[in-house]
Amino acid sequence: MNKHLLSIHDVTAEDIVRVLDTAESFREVGTRVIKKVPALRGRTVVNLFYENSTRTRISFELAAKRLSADVINFTTSGTSVAKGESLKDTALTLQAMGADAIVIRHASSGSPLTLTKWVRGSVLNAGDGTHEHPTQALLDLYTMRDRLGRLEGLRVAIVGDVLHSRVARSLSFALVKMGAEVTLVGPPTLIPPDAPSWGVAVSYDLDEVLPKLDVCYMLRVQRERQRQQYFPSVREYARLFGLTRDRVGRLPEGSLIMHPGPMNRGVEIDSDVADLPQAVMEEQVTNGIAIRMSLLYLLLGGRVEEASADA
Amino acid sequence: MREPLLFTGARIVDPESGRDHLGDVLVVEGLIRPVEEVPSDVTRIDCSGLVLAPGLVDPHTHLREPGREDKETVRTGCRAAALGGYTAVAPMPNTDPVADNAAVVHEVLDLGAQAALCDVLPVGAITRGQDGASMAELGELVDAGVRMFSDDGRAVSTPRVLRNALTYVKAFDDVVIAEHCEDDSLAADGQMHEGEHSYALGLAGKPRESEEIVVARDIAVARLTGGRLHLLHLSSAGSVEMVRRAKAEGLRVTAEATPHHLVFTDADLVTYDTNFKVNPPLRTPEDRDALRVALADGTIDVIGTDHAPHAVEEKEVEFDQAPPGTIGLETALAAVLTHLVEPGTITLTRAIELLSTAPARLLAAADHGGPIEPGRPANLVVFDPAAEWLVEPPFASRSRNCAFNGTTLRGRVVHTVYRGEPVVTDGKAQR
Numbered sequence: 001m002n003k004h005l006l007s008i009h010d011v012t013a014e015d016i017v018r019v020l021d022t023a024e025s026f027r028e029v030g031t032r033v034i035k036k037v038p039a040l041r042g043r044t045v046v047n048l049f050y051e052n053s054t055r056t057r058i059s060f061e062l063a064a065k066r067l068s069a070d071v072i073n074f075t076t077s078g079t080s081v082a083k084g085e086s087l088k089d090t091a092l093t094l095q096a097m098g099a100d101a102i103v104i105r106h107a108s109s110g111s112p113l114t115l116t117k118w119v120r121g122s123v124l125n126a127g128d129g130t131h132e133h134p135t136q137a138l139l140d141l142y143t144m145r146d147r148l149g150r151l152e153g154l155r156v157a158i159v160g161d162v163l164h165s166r167v168a169r170s171l172s173f174a175l176v177k178m179g180a181e182v183t184l185v186g187p188p189t190l191i192p193p194d195a196p197s198w199g200v201a202v203s204y205d206l207d208e209v210l211p212k213l214d215v216c217y218m219l220r221v222q223r224e225r226q227r228q229q230y231f232p233s234v235r236e237y238a239r240l241f242g243l244t245r246d247r248v249g250r251l252p253e254g255s256l257i258m259h260p261g262p263m264n265r266g267v268e269i270d271s272d273v274a275d276l277p278q279a280v281m282e283e284q285v286t287n288g289i290a291i292r293m294s295l296l297y298l299l300l301g302g303r304v305e306e307a308s309a310d311a
Numbered sequence: 312m313r314e315p316l317l318f319t320g321a322r323i324v325d326p327e328s329g330r331d332h333l334g335d336v337l338v339v340e341g342l343i344r345p346v347e348e349v350p351s352d353v354t355r356i357d358c359s360g361l362v363l364a365p366g367l368v369d370p371h372t373h374l375r376e377p378g379r380e381d382k383e384t385v386r387t388g389c390r391a392a393a394l395g396g397y398t399a400v401a402p403m404p405n406t407d408p409v410a411d412n413a414a415v416v417h418e419v420l421d422l423g424a425q426a427a428l429c430d431v432l433p434v435g436a437i438t439r440g441q442d443g444a445s446m447a448e449l450g451e452l453v454d455a456g457v458r459m460f461s462d463d464g465r466a467v468s469t470p471r472v473l474r475n476a477l478t479y480v481k482a483f484d485d486v487v488i489a490e491h492c493e494d495d496s497l498a499a500d501g502q503m504h505e506g507e508h509s510y511a512l513g514l515a516g517k518p519r520e521s522e523e524i525v526v527a528r529d530i531a532v533a534r535l536t537g538g539r540l541h542l543l544h545l546s547s548a549g550s551v552e553m554v555r556r557a558k559a560e561g562l563r564v565t566a567e568a569t570p571h572h573l574v575f576t577d578a579d580l581v582t583y584d585t586n587f588k589v590n591p592p593l594r595t596p597e598d599r600d601a602l603r604v605a606l607a608d609g610t611i612d613v614i615g616t617d618h619a620p621h622a623v624e625e626k627e628v629e630f631d632q633a634p635p636g637t638i639g640l641e642t643a644l645a646a647v648l649t650h651l652v653e654p655g656t657i658t659l660t661r662a663i664e665l666l667s668t669a670p671a672r673l674l675a676a677a678d679h680g681g682p683i684e685p686g687r688p689a690n691l692v693v694f695d696p697a698a699e700w701l702v703e704p705p706f707a708s709r710s711r712n713c714a715f716n717g718t719t720l721r722g723r724v725v726h727t728v729y730r731g732e733p734v735v736t737d738g739k740a741q742r
Contacts, residue, residue: 088627108629109502109513110583129631131513166513194510 001298004123006112007132008173016178020142023287023294029066030289039297040069043100047073048090048115049126050081050106055261055285056126056136060103063292072099087111091118100300104128122299130164136260137170139291141178143284144215147256152179157209159185159241160219160268161230163192167260168219172198183209186219186241189230206241210250217258218243218268234267243269248276256280313731315339315350318693321358325365326664327681336363338689341731345685358693361725364663365681366398366429366690367644368670370459370489371543371567371615373636374400374431377418378407383620383709385422385431390742391618391640391708392429393734396692396724399430399671399679400618400640403463404441411436411447413455420456428734428742429727430690432674434459437476437488443468446476453483458675461489463543464590466525470532477538485675487565489541490529492550493591497521502631504546504577504592512580514630517592519547526550530557530564539563541673544617546572546591548601555610565612565673568602570646571637571714573614575599579714585626585633586714589617592635603656606665613670616643620710637714641706646715648696648722659696667692678730691728698723707740 001018002010011019029037045064049057057073064071074094076082081090087106094102101122104112109129116123127133145151156175162168162184175182182200184191195202203209210216221237231237238244243257251257257269257279265271273279316338323334337344337353374388383391385402392400402419404410410419416433423431435452439445441462449460460480467473467490480486498521503509505516526542530553533540545551545566557564575593587593605611619636626633639646644666652662671680678688699721704711727735734741 086624086627087629106629108631110630113583114629129513130515169513192510194507197507 003299004112004116005134005295005299006116006123006125008134008137008170008177013177016138016141016174019138019291019294019298020145022298023142023290026293026297027287027290029293030286035066036068037066038068040064040067040300043069043300044098045069045071045101045103045296046094046099047071048094048102048104049073049075050104050111051127053105053127056105059285059288060126060292063289064296066289067293067296069296087115088118091115095119095121101296124295124299127166129166131166132170133166134170135288135292135295136167137174138295139284139288140171140217140258140260141174142287142291143258143280144256146287147280147283148214151175154180154214155212156180156215156217157183157185157213158217158219159206159243161190161221161225162186162195162219163190164225165219171217172200176200185209187231187237190225207247207250210247211252213251213255215256215258216243216251220260220262220264221268238267242267243273245270245273248273258284260284313340315353316728316733317346317349317353317355318358318363319355321361321363321693323363323683324659324663325681325683326660326668327365328684331660336683336691338691338728338731341689343683343685343687343689356726360697361693361695362659363683363691363693365667365683366679366692366727366729367396367666368674368676368679369397369400369616369618369640369643370613370670370673371463372400372402372618372640373405373620374402374419375406375620376422377415381709382622385419386426386428387707387709388618388620388640389423389426389428389431390740391638391706393727393729394707394724394740395640395642396644396694396727397429397640398690398692398727398729399432399674399676401432401434401459401674403434403461404436405464409436409440410434411439411441413451416452416455416457427732428740429729430676430679432676433457434461434463434489436460437462437467438472441465444472446472446479449476449480450483453486458485459487459489459541459673461491461543463489463491465495466491466493470528473529473532474536477532477536477540481538487539487541487673489543490525491543492522492525492529492545494521494524497524501592502588503580504594506577506595508577508580512583519549519594519598522547522591523549523553526553530554530562533557533562533564537563542566544569544572544591544615545602545611546594546598548598551601551605551610555605558610566610567613567615568606568611569615569617570639570643573599573602573606574646574650575714583630585628585630586637586712586716588630588633588635589637589714590635603651606651607657607661612665613673614643614647614665615670616640618708620708621712623711626712637712638706638708638710639713641708642702642713642715642720644694644724645700645720645722649720653721689728689731692724693726694722694724696722
C-alpha cells in the first residue's frame with residue numbers, strides 16, 4: 001500500500017483484497033462488549049473536516065478509537081479556520097503536533113494531495129470536491145462482497161448525478177479494477193463526458209438496466225442541480241430516475257439496493273424502498289467502520305497477524 | 312550624465328530591417344549613433360557570443376498598482392521587465408480603481424516615469440469599471456496616451472457594446488480594442504481546460520468553446536464594423552483557425568499568445584499545482600501545437616506575457632480557491648528561445664519580431680521595436696542565448712507564482728538599455 005490513500009488509483013486490486021480481508025478481521029471487534037484493540041495505541045489520528053459530514057467523521061472517529069489511537073476532531077467552524085487560517089498553516093500546525101494520520105474532507109478537489117506537501121504523516125481522503133471518496137468505495141465493495149460473495153462479474157448500476165459525485169467516481173474505478181460490470185445511469189447532463197474511458201457502460205434508461213443487475217446503487221441528487229438546469233424539475237427527475245416501488249419489482253431476486261447516504265427520500269429513492277430488506281444502507285454504515293479501521297491500520301504500517309494477536 | 316556605450320561584436324537581430332549580422336552598436340545621449348562617431352570616452356562592452364536586439368515590448372502585463380501593491384508595484388514590475396529584456400510594458404486596466412479614467416492612467420504613467428526602468432504604456436478599460444456595459448470616456452483616455460483598450464479578465468458582455476467600442480475608436484489614430492475571449496456562462500466555475508485531465512482531477516472544466524464562441528462573435532463584430540480588433544492570449548486550436556480565416560478575409564484582426572500557453576498543457580495540472588492555473592486555461596498538446604504553428608505562419612502576431620502576480624498566500628491554497636495567473640516578464644524570452652527557437656519552430660528573427668517589433672507596432676510605440684539604426688531611441692536588449700539557468704524564486708517581481716519554477720531555460724538577459732540608459736548590466740538591475 002502507498003503511504004497515503006488519495007484516490008482509488010493509488011491502490012491495486014491486490015491492495016483492495018487486502019483492505020477488505022483486513023476489515024473482515026476487524027468487523028468482529030465491533031460486535032464485542034469491549035469494542036477495542038490496541039493496534040494503534042499511542043498513534044494520533046486527526047480528522048480534518050472542512051465540510052460537514054457527521055456520518056463520515058463519526059465513522060473515522062470510531063474506527064480510530066477502536067484501534068486505540070488518539071483522535072483529534074478538527075472541524076472548521078469555531079476554530080482557527082473560521083478565523084481565516086489557511087490549509088497550509090493548519091497542516092503545519094497538525095504536523096508540529098505530531099499527527100500520524102490526517103483524514104481530510106474538503107470541498108476542493110485535490111486538497112488531500114496538496115496536504116501531503118506539508119505533512120509527514122499519512123493522508124486519507126475522506127472525500128474531496130467532485131474528485132474521489134475512496135473509503136466510501138471500499139466499504140461499498142466490502143458490503144457487496146459480503147452479501148453477494150464476489151466482486152468479479154457483478155453487474156452494478158450507479159444511478160444519478162454521476163457528474164458531480166466523488167462516490168460514483170471512486171466506486172466505478174474500484175469496481176472496474178475488481179472485474180465488475182458497471183453501468184452509469186442518469187440524465188445525459190449528469191453523466192461525465194469521459195465516462196466511456198472509465199471502462200463502464202452508460203445508459204439513460206433505468207427501466208431497461210434494472211432487470212440485469214446484482215446491485216442498484218443510488219446517488220444523492222442535490223436540488224441545486226435543478227437550479228443549475230441539469231434537469232427541469234425534481235418531479236421529472238424522480239419520474240425518470242427515482243427508484244420507486246414499481247421499479248424495484250424489475251430488479252432480479254437477491255439483488256441489493258445501496259446508497260451512500262444521506263438519502264433524499266422521495267427523490268432518488270422512495271421511502272418504503274429505502275426500508276426494504278434488500279436495501280443495505282445500514283450495513284454500509286457498519287462496514288464503513290471496519291473498512292476505515294483496516295485502512296488506518298494498513299496505512300500506519302500494521303500487520304494483520306499483530307492485530308489478531310493483540311485482539 | 313549618460314556615458315556613451317559601444318556594444319561590440321554582437322549578433323544584431325533586427326526584424327524591422329530584416330538584418331541579422333555581426334556588428335557594433337553605438338549609443339550616445341539616448342540615441343543610436345553611427346559607429347564611425349565613437350567618442351574617445353566611450354565605454355566598450357564586449358558582446359561576442361551575445362545577441363543584440365530591439366528591447367522587448369510586452370503588450371499584456373499586470374502591474375497591480377494602484378490597489379494591490381502587495382502583489383506588484385509599477386516599480387517592481389518594471390524592474391522585472393527590465394531584467395527580462397523589456398523596454399516597454401502595457402499594464403492592463405484591471406487595477407483598483409480601474410484604469411477607466413485619465414486620473415488613474417496619469418498615476419500609472421507617473422509611477423512608470425519615476426521608476427525609469429522601461430516605458431509604461433497603460434491599457435485603458437473599454438467600459439466603466441470594466442462592467443462590460445457602459446463605455447468609458449475613451450477620448451479622454453486617448454488624450455492621456457492610451458492606445459489599447461481592453462476589459463481584460465473578461466469579454467465585453469454584449470456584441471452591441473463591442474460594436475460601439477470598435478466603431479467609436481475610429482475617431483482616433485492607432486487605437487486598438489483588445490478582447491479577453493471567454494464566455495462566462497460556459498466557463499463559469501471552471502478551474503482548467505475541460506477534458507481528460509479535468510475529469511480525472513475532479514475539477515470543473517472550461518471547454519475550448521468558451522473561448523471560441525467569443526472569438527467567433529468578436530470576429531463577426533469586427534467584420535460588421537471594420538474596426539481594429541486584437542484577441543488576447545488565445546488558447547485553442549479552433550480560435551487560431553478562426554483568426555487565420557479572418558486574416559485571409561482581410562479583416563483587421565490581430566492575435567496574441569503567451570509563453571505558458573506555448574509551452575505547457577493541461578497535463579501539467581495533475582499535481583494540482585496552482586502556478587499552472589491560468590486564464591484562459593492551459594489546453595491540450597494539440598492546441599499548444601496549433602498555437603506554435605500559428606506563431607510561425609503569422610496568424611498570431613505577438614507574444615504577451617500576461618504577467619499576473621499573485622501573493623504567495625493566495626496561490627498556496629486549495630486549487631479552486633487560487634486566483635488564475637502566472638508571472639512571466641523574467642522568463643518570457645528564455646522560454647521562447649528554449650521551447651520555440653531551439654527546436655526550430657520559429658527563427659530567432661521571428662521570435663524578436665513577436666516579442667518586440669510586432670507588439671511595438673500594435674501599441675503604436677514608435678520608439679520601440681527597432682529598427683536598430685542611427686537616430687533611433689536606444690531601446691535595446693543584449694542576451695546570451697546559450698546561458699542556462701534554473702527558474703526559481705525569488706524574482707525581481709514581488710510575486711513568485713511562476714509556471715516555469717523548477718524548470719531549466721536557456722537564454723539570459725545580460726544588458727537592457729532603456730532610452731540610452733543601461734538599466735540592466737551584466738544581468739543586474741541598475742535601479
